[in-house]
Amino acid sequence: MSDPVDQILDEAASGKSIIKNRDILHFTYIPDTIQHRDDEQKQVTQSLLPILHQARPSNLLVYGKPGTGKTLVVKKVISKIQERVEKSKFPIKLVYTNSKEETTIYGLLVSFGRQLGLQETELPTSGLAISEVFKRLLNMISKKSLNAVFVVDEIDHLAQLISKNHKDILYQLTRANNRLEGGSLTLIGISNDLTFKEKLDPRVISSLGEEEIVFPTYNVEQLKKILHERVQQAFEPDVVEDPALNLCAAMAGGEHGDARRAIDLIRVAGEIAERGKSSVVTSVHVREATQKIEENKEQASLKSYPLHEKLVILAVIKATGASTGEIYQAYKALCKAVGRDALTQRRTTQMLGEIELSGIISGRLVHQGIHGRTKKYKLTISTEMVKKTFEQDLSLKDVV
Secondary structure (H helix, E strand, O other): OOOHHHHHHHHHHHOOOOEOOHHHHOOOOOOOOOOOOHHHHHHHHHHHHHHHHOOOOOOEEEEOOOOOOHHHHHHHHHHHHHHHHOOOOOOEEEEEEEOOOOOOHHHHHHHHHHHHOOOOOOOOOOOOOHHHHHHHHHHHHHHOOOEEEEEEEOHHHHHHHHHHHOOOHHHHHHOHHHOOOOOEEEEEEEEOOOOHHHHOOHHHHHHHOOEEEEOOOOOHHHHHHHHHHHHHHHEOOOOEOHHHHHHHHHHHHHOOOOHHHHHHHHHHHHHHHHHOOOOOEOHHHHHHHHHHHHHHHHHHHHHHOOHHHHHHHHHHHHOOOOEHHHHHHHHHHHHHHHOOOOOOHHHHHHHHHHHHHHOOEEEEEEEOHHHOEEEEEEEOOOHHHHHHHHOOOHHHOOOO
């Protein structure tokens, strides 16, 4: 009997793949032409145009729901500007970070520092106060008279970090030019949340949003054209059936016009078709891909939680539909079972609110007459999914 691993590898080596270029189906791929975004490309370019005239551009906020092309457009414009100014005597440095990929404000600032040229000896990955890290960034900009443009993708996540840590780095970033002896600093924020500014310090709002651009969602017809272009480049000819492509566009169009979602669907559908040794991608594969993506997203979200938040989620399961007080009692019992000290009820209530934002649980206010109001929580995903995921955490194997 042949080894199952060798069998799969042999089939892959000898078989014909229906996907010829997987990179084109990855969210980091920047196409030569970004469809249905000419106006937005012009607006972002015009906003940054002062760089070419050796002047500091205004801070810019770019809004739009996920998958509307915000990051693609900003990265493309920055790349083209960078090509033009490389030989310029006007020292420009364009740097990018995604605040959702950085778990701390410190990490985000270090990411900027590395791109500015600060080494580990000049800016260690830990051990400094935030104010000192920021000071070293500004010293680097001043020393080299850099005209730096900091792009913060998913800046709404940075706003959440700030509210948790009470370190308002956005205020410091928007006021940085007052402290610079040479060079300049411009901030470009990209946000999925049109209301995120409401969470900011009023002193930050006016200076952060000197210019604003809103990206509209794609409609189904636009998504079809985007998918058609990607499919032609990524797949072998005549592999993706029209009904499959149309279904991807319709599903993504019904979910806020998300092009990234549509491209993810056709990629995963293609992989499912390949594994099933199908020569074409059908609507059946797209429906299977939808289910798989949802499961993967939920599992990834659950795995990312720290231990105490996982215990709170398990407490919600054990105290189904219960109030925060009852959930806290279940949480304390779970802490005791795994040999950990329980956090305070206040902190546990905060964690419930944070988990609710991710959509894993939902809460509703219940009026109890003379006893006032209480909030009751329940799980929004299957209990089996939570248990299956948490079983992989050795700390929880005895309580799941």
